[in-house]
Amino acid sequence: MPDWSMLTLVGADRPGIVARVTRALYLHGCNLGEASMIRLGGCFTMMLMVSGGERRADLTAALRPIAEELGLRIHLEPAPGGLHQHLLPNLQVRVFGADRAGLVADVTGILAAQGFHVLELESDVAGDAERPLYIMSIQGFCERSIESVRAALAMLSDDGVSVDVASVDLLIG
Template sequence: MTLLAITVLGHDRPGIIAETTEQLAALGLNLEDSSMTLLRGHFAMTLICAGDSEAAVVEEALAPLTADGTLTVTVREVPPGHAEQAPGSAWVLTVHGGDRPGIVSAVAHEIAQVGGNITDLTTRLAGDLYLLIAELDLPATADVPALEAALKAAAQQLGVGVTLREAEADDL
């Protein structure tokens, strides 16, 4: 069984997901994990698939997606297995305020300082308003009040608001 990471990037148009997944299913690949989104009119998709097809065969099957030059497809074999995760808890971080460089860097730095892992991150820009929503895994040893204080200090320097709350099952 081979595990493949597949990316599809480019100008959005109807049918990209259908065309991609039809080819993968025809090759007998199982879609195990995915993330798909629009980023300012550009489509971005990352898939992890398992099956018996080699990367070159999958890349060839997906080549028609790239024929008009608006999409780029990559296929890479990735090692199997999951990273061992220490016991901890799931949290949701939101940041909102005026857009400026360094927001993601500042909050990611504070999370990394306590050994936290960002498992999902989405940002949106609506005019001058910037919104960041992140799902975090914090280790059981993390000092959450200290992290909150550090995040608030970073947010204050950036002129944005920040909230950190424990995730509930329906959040994830």
């Protein structure tokens, strides 16, 4: 059973970050597992599971020169579990509406009360500076029926927020 760690790197976006970081990890003897790397605002964010290599302290030290050169902040901690722990979503919730503070808290609060387990949430702010539009897509697992989740979220429609709940149909072929 490999010993996995969760490595997080965040810094101002520029081309070449992924290549430099993953090369350094490889040279340090690390193996990569599941990863999420994406630009958020003007930052590039990387969260990746790494195993192997030498001790954790050594890994941080090995990455420090590159991190300083590229202006990345590093965070490393042990990751419980490992690979092959996928949970499958059965519901997808899509929300969009005029951007306002508290929208995500409202939506996810209602979902949490339904016992909805968020497996993935991504959001974006579209529109323009005067009229920002918040767009969010959530995938997760809920034992309650789609009708129950839909009814619980319906109150948000009164605020002019568009909410759509759909089932995620998994096809195995």
